[in-house]
Each structure stands twice: as C-alpha cells, then as structure tokens.
Amino acid sequence: MDIGQIIRAARKAKKLSLEELAHQVDSDSGNLSRLERGLQSTTPDKLKQIMSILGIKLSPQDAGMSNVQMALQPSREPKEYPLISWVIAGEWAESCDNLHPGDADQWIASTENAGNNGFWLEVKGDSMTCNGNPSFPEGSRILVQPEADLISGKYYVAKLLDSGESTFKQYIEDAGLKYLRPLNPSYRTIQINGNCQFIGRVIDTKMTGL
Template identity: 40%
Template sequence: MEFKDRLKAARRHAQLNQAELAAKAGITQTSISDLERGKSKATAHVVKIADACGVSAKWLSDEIGPMTSTAGSGPTESNVSMAVQPSRSFRYPVISWVAAGAWAEAVEPYPAGISDTYEFSEYDSKGPAFWLKVKGDSMTAPAGQSITEGTLILVDTEVEVSPGKLVVAKLPDSNEATFKKLVSDGGRLFLKPLNPGYPIEPVDENCRIVGVVVQALQKFY
C-alpha cells in the first residue's frame, strides 16, 4: 500500500473522520486530506498521527511490521502479553546546527563530547541519526505541513533522499546546517522553506544533504 492508503486504513481503524483525526493529532484537516489524496507524499507528523489512530508509526510510515503492536484475539495468539512495551527505545543525541553542518566531515559517527543531551524515539534509524532543535520560523507554514520553532526533528543520515522529503542540508556559504523541503522543478533540485516568506535556494554540487527528517517532536524544556 502507498502511504495515503495506509493513512486511510489507520483512520478507519480508529473510527475517526478527517476532522477528528486532525484534532487528535494537532494538525490541520487540510493536511490529512492532502495526505490521503496523495497531494502530499510525506509528513513529519507520522508519530502523532499513528498515536491518534492507535497504529504503529513504523507501519504507517514505511509499512514495516504489523499495523498495530498488540496481538490479535485468534486461536494462535501467544500466551505472552505484548501490552506493556515501551514505544520509544532508541537513543539519539541532540546536537547543534553547527555540528550538523560538519556531520559529513566527521570521522566518527558520534565524536566524543558531541552532545550532553539525548532523546528517545521508537524509530530505528537506517544509519547514524541525531536530533536538532528547529530555529526560527522558516518551516512554519500558514496552512498544511508545518514545523514550528522549538520542535525537535530527528535526522537519519542514511535514508534515501528524494524530492518531497524534509531534509537537513549544508550550504557552501554557511558553517551551519539548514532545514528545508527538497523539491524538484524542471529537472533541478531546490531547498524550499514551508514558510512562503523565505526564499527558495538552489541545490548545486557544493550543497550537501546531511540527512532526511524522519520524525518531529515538540519538547518543552
């Protein structure tokens, strides 16, 4: 199934309409509608949507594992209960945007002293992964997909990069990484902010895609 079909199945499993799911997940109904119609191919709110529907985030995002984490009620059900399982079990460092910008040049995946702070996630990364705290409002959109300032984003450095995905990139004229949506237009790639008030930046041979954003987490310190 495509993501849009899994989303519809998850919503129906939860017996929610689009407006109810949007309210529970804390996003707009337009976002849900665009995702179910395939107009939007990905979202950073997968975990929130999965939690609202009571389904596995891995299944919803990548169709990995069962739709739900609880065992069924058929005759082959195991006598070992799966009810009390932690949903988040992988530990990733929270690093600075400067460190993220230098990630491609790092000799070791996690250099000593790279972070004093760590956050957990249920996401099992394909490669070295880390959290970044979003700065500014360039990815805050007036409608649809939106990532607000202060949100923690989880970046997987070995997820396949393709247009439509949210990415962290290193531009040649900056020592910090930047967070944008990768888009394609006329055969060329661009880094597009979700906030229309910010400029679109072209991707050239000097621009390095550090990784793909796979989760977003609102964390209040």
C-alpha cells in the first residue's frame, strides 16, 4: 500500500471528507485527492502535517515511503458547543460561567477542542466566500476557540473597538503590519494597530443546508 492509499484509508477511518482535511491542513481538496491517487506529491512538511492529523506514523527503520504503517490514534470524543449570536460573542469568550446542554437553543458537536468557553457562530454575509478553499459561505457555522495564539494566515473572530462590530476575517502579518483580510476580493482589507480585540480563532466549520 503506497502513502496515498494509506492517507485515504486513514482519512476514511476518521470519517473526514477531503474538504474537511484540506481545511485542517490549509490545502486544497483537489491536491489532496491527487495525492491519495498517487498523481501528485507534496512537501515533507505538509506530508508530516497530514500524517499527524490522521495518526499515521512511519516505522523507525523506514528510509523511504515503502514501509509506512498506519497507527490510528484514538479519535477524540465529540464535544458539544453552543451556537450563540454575534451580539454576545465577545462577552461569551470572557465569561467564566459555562452553559450546559439545555441552557442554549442549539448545541453542535465537534471533535476539535475549543476549550471550556468555545462556541459556534453562524457566518453572516459573503465577505469570507471565495472560489478557493477554504470558503465560508453565509449560513455556515464556525467554531471559535477563545484565547488562541495569533498565527498569520489563520482565521479569527475579532471585535473592532472603533465601531464595536465583531467580524470574521483572516489574520495577516506582513512587513511588520497587521491586517484582517476578507477572502472575498470585493471587500477591503482592514489594517489594524491595536484598535481591535481578538475574540478567538476559528478551528472548525460546518456547512448547512446540504
């Protein structure tokens, strides 16, 4: 079994779609599909990331890819997080009072660990919709992990202090400057300089209406 077949088997075992895996490794589902079919290679760092997420381990004596063995790690138990409104997102992230199923109208499960104060939001508007991957169309749900480290290229919910508005954008650092970038090119990139509060990092997403 070659590495592409092993990746596909491990992905299926974890019940991940190509799109879900692509989102987790910041890749494209088409590239992953070609990798699984042996039609395309990838960088060692990207392969290591994919194998880490899927729980694939190389045997110690392996010098190439012919002796790859699959050792699936125990899958994490799904945990439910509340779907809340954008109005209270900032206050929720700072709250020490955790709600339990029954206290909120809707709870959605995820295998990602968003911490004790994690929560879901529903995407509003089309500023994070694009033709590439990932894309977050209006109505999709995003899981927010409060108090997450800032990493350029990742996706965050932030509160603009000037307007009090909460927004979902990609965080970018470039030449010492910091930006909130929409994926839709029709919207403008926002330069930030301490005038925003990061509520949390988006670590999972779910489509609706499929």
